[in-house]
Amino acid sequence: MNIRNKKDFGAGIMYMVFGLFFALNALNYKMGTAAKMGPGYFPFWLGALLTALGFFILLKSMSSKSDEESIGKWDWRIMIWISGSVALYGILLPTLGFLLSVIILVFISASASHEFNWKGSALNALFLVTFTYLAFVKGLNLQFPLYPAFLN
Amino acid sequence: MELLNNLSLGFETAFTLQNLMYCFIGCVLGTLIGVLPGLGPIATIAMLLPATYALPPIAALIMLAGIYYGSQYGGSTTAILLNIPGETSSVVTAIDGYQMAKRGRGGVALFTAGVGSFFAGCVATLMLAAFAAPLAEVAFKFGPAEYFSLMVLGLIGAVVLASGSLIKAIGMILLGLLLGLIGTDVNSGVARYSFDIPQLSDGIGFVCVAMGVFGFAEIMLNLEKKGTDETFLNKVTTLIPTWTDVKRMTPSILRGTTIGSILGILPGGGAALAAFGAYTVEKKSSKYSEEFGKGAIEGVAGPESANNAAAQTSFIPLLTLGIPPNAVMALMVGAMTIHNIQPGPQVMTSNPALFWGLIASMWIGNVMLILLNLPLIGIWVKLLKIPYRLLYPAILVFCCIGVYTVSNSVFDVFVTAGFGVIGYMFFKFGCEPAPLLLGFVLGPMMEENFRRALLLSRGDFTTFITRPLSLGLLVAAALLVVIVALPAIKKSRQEVFSEEL
Numbered sequence: 001m002n003i004r005n006k007k008d009f010g011a012g013i014m015y016m017v018f019g020l021f022f023a024l025n026a027l028n029y030k031m032g033t034a035a036k037m038g039p040g041y042f043p044f045w046l047g048a049l050l051t052a053l054g055f056f057i058l059l060k061s062m063s064s065k066s067d068e069e070s071i072g073k074w075d076w077r078i079m080i081w082i083s084g085s086v087a088l089y090g091i092l093l094p095t096l097g098f099l100l101s102v103i104i105l106v107f108i109s110a111s112a113s114h115e116f117n118w119k120g121s122a123l124n125a126l127f128l129v130t131f132t133y134l135a136f137v138k139g140l141n142l143q144f145p146l147y148p149a150f151l152n
Numbered sequence: 153m154e155l156l157n158n159l160s161l162g163f164e165t166a167f168t169l170q171n172l173m174y175c176f177i178g179c180v181l182g183t184l185i186g187v188l189p190g191l192g193p194i195a196t197i198a199m200l201l202p203a204t205y206a207l208p209p210i211a212a213l214i215m216l217a218g219i220y221y222g223s224q225y226g227g228s229t230t231a232i233l234l235n236i237p238g239e240t241s242s243v244v245t246a247i248d249g250y251q252m253a254k255r256g257r258g259g260v261a262l263f264t265a266g267v268g269s270f271f272a273g274c275v276a277t278l279m280l281a282a283f284a285a286p287l288a289e290v291a292f293k294f295g296p297a298e299y300f301s302l303m304v305l306g307l308i309g310a311v312v313l314a315s316g317s318l319i320k321a322i323g324m325i326l327l328g329l330l331l332g333l334i335g336t337d338v339n340s341g342v343a344r345y346s347f348d349i350p351q352l353s354d355g356i357g358f359v360c361v362a363m364g365v366f367g368f369a370e371i372m373l374n375l376e377k378k379g380t381d382e383t384f385l386n387k388v389t390t391l392i393p394t395w396t397d398v399k400r401m402t403p404s405i406l407r408g409t410t411i412g413s414i415l416g417i418l419p420g421g422g423a424a425l426a427a428f429g430a431y432t433v434e435k436k437s438s439k440y441s442e443e444f445g446k447g448a449i450e451g452v453a454g455p456e457s458a459n460n461a462a463a464q465t466s467f468i469p470l471l472t473l474g475i476p477p478n479a480v481m482a483l484m485v486g487a488m489t490i491h492n493i494q495p496g497p498q499v500m501t502s503n504p505a506l507f508w509g510l511i512a513s514m515w516i517g518n519v520m521l522i523l524l525n526l527p528l529i530g531i532w533v534k535l536l537k538i539p540y541r542l543l544y545p546a547i548l549v550f551c552c553i554g555v556y557t558v559s560n561s562v563f564d565v566f567v568t569a570g571f572g573v574i575g576y577m578f579f580k581f582g583c584e585p586a587p588l589l590l591g592f593v594l595g596p597m598m599e600e601n602f603r604r605a606l607l608l609s610r611g612d613f614t615t616f617i618t619r620p621l622s623l624g625l626l627v628a629a630a631l632l633v634v635i636v637a638l639p640a641i642k643k644s645r646q647e648v649f650s651e652e653l
Contacts, residue, residue: 008320011581015323022330022345029342035611039337039344042599043330050326057319071580075376082372082548083572089552090565105552106545112375113541124542128549140206142557 005069008061015054023047081112097151098137098144102129158508159281165509166516171214174207175513178215179520182222186242187230187532188543193223194589195370195547197483198362201490202554209491210506214513216487220480221273221463221514224423225521228265228456229532233258241423241459244431248444248451259391261452264401266526268457272409273518276464279413280471280511287472288497296604297615301625303598306475308629309418311587312636321587324578328588331356332595339603351563358486360564361592363551364571365578365585366479371544372576391526393449401453404434408454412461417468418477423459430458464514471507472497475594479586482593 003009023044032038060066085108092101106125110116136142165171185196197216204212227242232249245265252261294302311321334345335355346352393401411433412426434454435444444451467484469477474496476482488495493503500507525532555564578585609615617623 007580007582008317010577011320011323011583014577014581014583015327018327018330022333025345029337029344030340033611034606034613035609037339037603037606039340039342042602043333043344046326046330046333050323050330053319053323053326057323060319069582073376074580075372078372078375079573079576082368082375083569086368086548086552086569086572087566090556090562090569093556093562093565102549102553105549109548110541110545113544114375115539115541120542121545124545128546132549132553136203136553136557140203142202142206142553143560144556 002064003062004064005061005066006071007069008057008066010071012054012056012058012061015057016051017054019047019049019051019054021047023051078112082109085109085112094145095149097147097149099129099133099146100148102132154285155281158285158504159512161504162281162508162510162512163516165210165505166214166512170208171211171509171513172516174211174215175218175517176520178218179222179517179524181215182219182224183226183229183521183524183532184535185219186223186226186228187535188538192366192370193220194362194479194483194586195367195551196223197480197487198359198367199547199550199554201359201483201487202557204487205490205557209488209493210509212487212491213484213506213510214517216484217467217510217514218517221460221517222521224460224463225266225269225525226532228269228452229262229525229529230536232261232265232452233533234536241427241463242456243424244427244455245452247431248446248448251445251447252449252452255447257447260393260397260449262529263391263393263526264397264449264453265456266522268401268405268408268453269460270518270522271405272412272457272461273464273521274515275409276413276416276461277511277515277518279465280468280514281508283417283468284472284500284507284511287468288500291473291497294621295619296601296608297619297622298625299601300598300605301616301622301629302473302475303594303601305625305629305632306469306477307587307590307594308632310478310590312632317582318633318636320581320583324583324585324587325591328591328593329595329598331361331588332592333599338596338600351561354559356567357555357558357564358483358592359555359558360568361571362479362483362486362589363555364568365575365588367547367551368568368572369575369579369585371547372572373579374540374544397449400440401449404438404450404453405457407433407437408457409461411454412458413465415458416462416465416477423463423466426458426462427455430454467510467514470495471499471510474597476590479589482589485593 026040026044026047029040030038031040031044085105088108089101089105092104103125106128107121110121110124137144137146166175181196182193185193197219200216200219204215224241228245228249231242231246232253235246235250249261249265252258307325311318311325334352336343336353343353408430411430415426415429431451431454434450435441438444438448438450440448440450466477466481469475470481470484474494476485485495493499493506551568552565555568556562558564575585605615606613616626
């Protein structure tokens with residue numbers, strides 16, 4: 001077995017995983033008939049179609065006729081750092097409040113860059129927290145827990 | 153006559169102080185994100201959707217539309233002055249525009265782009281006004297079978313005309329359709345794929361998918377490149393073109409406008425494709441074809457007119473049929489549903505002020521943009537000096553705040569973070585996310601019409617091919633696939649899109 005197109009190979013597997021997930025779970029819902037479809041009918045067939053498509057892409061990626069392509073470097077650090085800082089914002093917001101979570105989000109996400117420096121990020125955080133406070137909380141009147149929960 | 157009445161109603165609506173203001177804000181924001189590389193209209197509109205909750209629907213839509221066509225204007229500025237296309241639609245502008253700037257004719261290039269865009273915008277607005285009503289008439293004749301087939305055509309069209317691998321794009325559509333089905337099924341009340349998580353029974357937030365897959369994933373990819381922010385700026389001298397310039401650019405602007413207006417209406421069309429199409433036509437038809445790539449004014453005038461015309465005519469399928477032809481229009485569907493407006497032919501009759509007001513605002517927006525862009529170019533250029541290391545945390549902050557406010561729940565923030573990871577994976581596997589977003593929006597609608605069509609035909613699948621309109625739409629979809637699969641077309645399609653990278 002020789003995987004020539006690694007991008008397509010990955011995509012094929014991904015489609016099959018998603019397709020199987022949706023198709024198999026659709027079996028838990030009522031199928032019904034074409035004339036009287038249950039909630040499982042449409043997702044089951046879509047899922048099956050996606051699985052088949054994924055399998056086809058997978059096979060094609062191993063054919064000797066496909067273009068050779070590699071996935072390229074997978075930068076785990078940046079991926080985890082960016083998504084992680086967002087998730088952390090979600091965790092911190094209810095307890096630490098709007099102002100502190102924004103500052104933390106700016107610092108953590110900024111440190112993912114290879115050009116990170118403390119002074120720039122501090123100024124940026126200060127600017128963003130002021131701007132978002134004025135625009136979203138004061139201007140648009142959106143509701144946030146503003147201060148840390150233990151202060152209330 | 154009726155057209156005039158409608159347009160005057162539109163201008164009455166658009167000319168209120170509030171709507172003018174939101175039109176202006178939209179245009180400024182659009183220009184801003186167009187200028188800033190690494191921040192596209194999809195991510196921005198997704199980011200600002202929540203901010204429009206508090207606004208009246210018409211103001212919200214006017215502003216969001218302004219962002220979209222404003223970004224087409226802004227994108228050309230950086231393409232010409234820095235050889236950095238702010239948007240994919242201005243990639244081709246960079247080819248000749250930057251060469252012009254290097255020869256000290258950057259001002260003329262900017263002027264050409266501005267005038268071309270303005271002219272195209274005006275024509276496209278008129279087209280929108282003229283074609284919307286008759287098309288909506290057709291749409292009223294549609295039954296569920298026709299709607300289903302129309303959506304098939306729309307989705308197929310979207311992937312055929314988009315770049316990249318056709319079969320992988322179809323996979324993305326299917327995945328998008330499936331993700332759109334998560335949540336409570338309207339017919340049976342069964343919560344599908346929610347796994348007893350109460351927040352999931354309402355389905356995945358549209359904003360979460362758009363921000364995660366476009367906004368966050370884009371940031372990750374930009375950071376990965378580890379580029380530095382040093383840019384070389386060409387001086388902007390005179391804006392005034394010579395008489396020869398005017399003579400050379402006028403036909404190009406006319407051609408670009410025509411091409412853009414047509415390609416914008418097609419499903420999957422839109423600004424980027426129109427610009428590529430117009431550039432190819434200009435290069436083939438110009439008697440100065442040897443100058444292309446070395447600073448031909450036609451290479452700026454044609455594509456710039458085309459991308460702006462297309463940005464505007466792509467509203468036609470959305471407003472008349474309720475089918476978004478591209479990812480930005482899919483976001484507009486989201487915006488309309490948030491404000492309890494069901495996009496489709498009924499908008500025009502049930503909400504004429506909104507419909508014509510939006511159209512009129514586009515013309516006003518075009519006037520604003522030309523006033524905003526040409527004299528203020530210096531200011532926009534300064535914005536380019538904002539380094540990315542300061543910009544992307546700001547994008548993240550706005551996204552987080554925006555996502556949270558959709559339903560005041562941190563659950564949506566987590567979902568968005570998850571889609572950031574998924575989006576990064578898509579890019580690594582070479583899967584384009586735009587079809588996913590289209591599928592996601594159309595998923596529930598498609599299932600509903602599929603179901604109803606088969607209910608009416610008592611489970612007979614031939615209903616889709618025995619009804620002439622439905623058959624026509626499906627045949628058109630099949631033809632598109634066949635045409636693209638032809639070896640000759642396949643090759644030139646790859647050539648066109650390879651320039652995009």
